[in-house]
Amino acid sequence: MSEPIAYLVDGMPVDTQTVAAKNLQGSPLFFDNSEASLELIRHSTAHLMAHAIKRLYPEAKFFVGPVIEDGFYYDFRVAAKITEAELKTIEKTMLEILKEKHPIERYELTKAEVSQKFVADDLKQEVLKRIPEGGVSIYKQGDFEDICRGPHVPNVNLLRFFKLTRVSGAYLGGDETREMLTRIYGTAFADKETLKEHLAMIEEAKKRDHRKLGNELKLFTFDEEIGAGLPIWLPNGSRLRSKLEHLLFAAHRKRGYQPVRGPELLKADAWKTSGHYDNYGENMYFTVIDEMEYGIKPMNCVGHVKVFQSDVRSYRDLPLKFFEYGVVHRHEKSGVMHGLFRVREFTQDDAHVFCTPEQIKENVIEILDFVDQIMKSFGFTYEMEISTKPAKAIGDDAVWEKATQGLKDALDEHGFVYGIDEGGGAFYGPKIDIKITDALKRKWQCGTIQVDFNLPSRFELSYIDQHNERAQPVMIHRAILGSFERFIGILIEHTGGEFPFFIAPTQVVIVPIGEEHHSYAKEVARKLLEQGIDAEVSAKNESLNKRIRTAEKQRVPMIVVVGEEEVKNQSVALRDRRERMQSTLSLEELLAQLKEKMSEVRF
Known part of the structure; x- marks a missing residue:
């Protein structure tokens, strides 16, 4: 059996050097394509790439180089203009470095010592700003070193199966008011065959790119004069979208949902009550009308709360189900927008179910049945994940625990398999995320089901229970497609533009x-x-x-x-x-x- 490349200690990967130095006990990770091992391989390959860039461009300064889904990237500043043509040269230099068989070594300094060590490197100083006080680890291989929390594989010569995929620009720290750095993306695997399969998938994905097909099939367009992230639907795309909307409308009505519509502009006071102002305000657009602040809605939930409040509700009325094709706006940064996948204006297939706590399970199961029928109709397989309380959240821990347990009970009782995403919930409640798998075996997060005790409390919602007393309802937030824009983008790539007959433009x-x-x-x-x-x-x-x-x-x-x-x-x-x-x-x-x-x- 090959030597371990790292160990899992208390569920966290730790490099072999640290395990040996501190005499830690853990489960070995080997050089393979398991998720934990690939993270180390790709993180280490990112440093190998940076090492090669530094050798080719000695003046280069580096910011961050994280692992991402299916690969890695590194952001750096360099005087030369690097294009796709230079990637082959960088790859060749990476191969030369790995033949030098440098061990990857970790050492630690205080934050002040690291700041002094890199006193002339402004990008390193930017990285240090993001690190809390205490020890800072540095990983070194040959004549290259960088601030990094690690872990890494023991030696660069393990990193043989990689490919640099593209070059782009990236604002420093994602802040569009700051300088544009160069970003190079790449991927790496534990064997040649898996890398080859992945690269073939990338080539197929390029052919299916929804931006390319959207243009060829005349589905949608973007116009700089209109603004970034604001799609314009052409007749073909509008026909496709309209068919989808009509099918979903009928499906909602059949399941007892009532159509409603809330305004796109609400007073800021409503967003303060809901918690969006404090917890989501940086993603919203605000304006002033008659010396009063208003916020353009990023979500439809407040409007639906007001629909609930428009009448006296009885327990006999529950569950009440409202749905809306709600147009929302979110302040996305220029660097993250991507075709229909990430836009500033989009339409959610949004719905809210107001029910008693005892009705949570049955309604979640009914929604999951709805999800299943839709996904099967389009040929998608899917998996589910429960996302728990994030760091930035409203409401007591006890309320969150109750809501989270409600979701788990619904899934457990019906034998659904699901994962847990710790800290991934919405700020007002835990959720089930629906992640679909497309024809290229890529995973996309689309639908979501969120159980919320907090907004009903903040807006003092109530119904008259069977004892003729006021009781607080539970609010289930629910979208199945997520947004029409994103879902259609995914569908374009899933089908390669060969849409099912029932929605073909x-x-x-x-x-x-x-x-x-x-x-x-x-x-x-x-x-x-x-x-x-x-x-x-x-x-x-x-x-x-x-x-x-x-x-x-x-x-x-x-x-x-x-x-x-x-x-x-x-x-x-x-x-x-x-x-x-x-x-x-x-x-x-x-x-x-x-x-x-x-x-x-x-x-």
């Missing part, structure tokens, strides 16, 4: 062979539109084959060709791109077949 393209067949083609399109199927006639002055190829490039599921025979027989020549089948049907058969196809999906 254009479901059928009708291609008349000649001009004399246009009238019949329009009749077919009209009858399909009457049935709720988006159909277009391709009547450009182009060859038949070119018009068919154009429809295929637009990933239209069904292509109908009509000519003399079809006009004469009131029929169509159908090409099903997904099934790779061609057939001749009467017009009535086509309408019946597509009607059945549309009715296959109901959430």
Whole structure:
């Protein structure tokens, strides 16, 4: 068996040098692709990359180089402009360094000593500002060293299977008012084959990038004159989105949800009562009207609280379920925005269930059933995670424990498997996060279910219980898609733009062979539109084959060709791109077949 690269001591990874020096006991971590081992491998590879950069660019100064999902990055300042072309040179230098077999050594100094050691390095001083008083660890390999809490693998020569993936800019500390540093991303694995598979997935992901496909399929756009992070939905994207909204609307009504709508602008006092002002204010936009401060809503919950307060409620009314396609705004920094995945304006498929404490379990289970039906309809698998009280939170520990236990009980009683994300809850309550897995085996956090005792208390919500006394309801916050923007972005990449028939922007393209067949083609399109199927006639002055190829490039599921025979027989020549089948049907058969196809999906 190979030598351990680190040990798990009380659940935390510790490098072999520290374990030996302090005579600690723990479980060995070996050089493999387990999650704990990959974190060490990638963290160490980040330092190997920085070592190579320092050798190539001696004036380089380094900020931070953390491990992230699927890899790592390092932020640094350098006089030269580094582009994708330089990555190969950096990789070559990394390979040269690992052959030198430098041990990775840890030593510790006081914060004051480290500050003096790097007195001329302003980026190191920035790092030190983020470290609490006490000992500061430094990791050294050959002639390179950096402030780092570690741990790392014992020797650089272990780090053979890596790839630098891209270069970007990053504001110092994520603050867009400060200087732009260079950031290089990379990844690393314990073996060549897994690295190769991962790189193939990255290449496939580039082809499926929702920004690229969104442009090609004319779904959405962004415009600098409008502003960053503010998507503009084009007709194709709006049709897709509208179909999704209509399906979800019907599904909500079937489950007893009532549609409501709150304003997008609320007085700041309401946000102070809710706790958003103090705990979420940095993510909000504020304005002043008639010398009074207002906040643009980042969430829909306060509006739904006011709907609840609009009438006297009885225990017989509960659970009360309100839903809204709520437009919200959040102050995202320029550096983190990314297509539809991270925007400043988005629409949540938001709902709030007001219930008694005894009804928590049944409502959480009902929501999970709703989630299951939707995710299966789109071909997603998913997993769940309970997120507990964060450092910045409102409410007593006892209330949080009660809410968290309510979520655990609901999942445990029905045998659901789930993980725990300690400290990952919303500031007002614990939550279940729904993490879906796409066709490339990437995980995305979408839906969420949050149990909240705090907002009902802060807004003094009440209902009349069976003893004719006032009682406080529980508020369950719930979104299944998360936001339409993010979910559609994920769906674009999951399907590669080959949307399920029931939400495809254009479901059928009708291609008349000649001009004399246009009238019949329009009749077919009209009858399909009457049935709720988006159909277009391709009547450009182009060859038949070119018009068919154009429809295929637009990933239209069904292509109908009509000519003399079809006009004469009131029929169509159908090409099903997904099934790779061609057939001749009467017009009535086509309408019946597509009607059945549309009715296959109901959430």
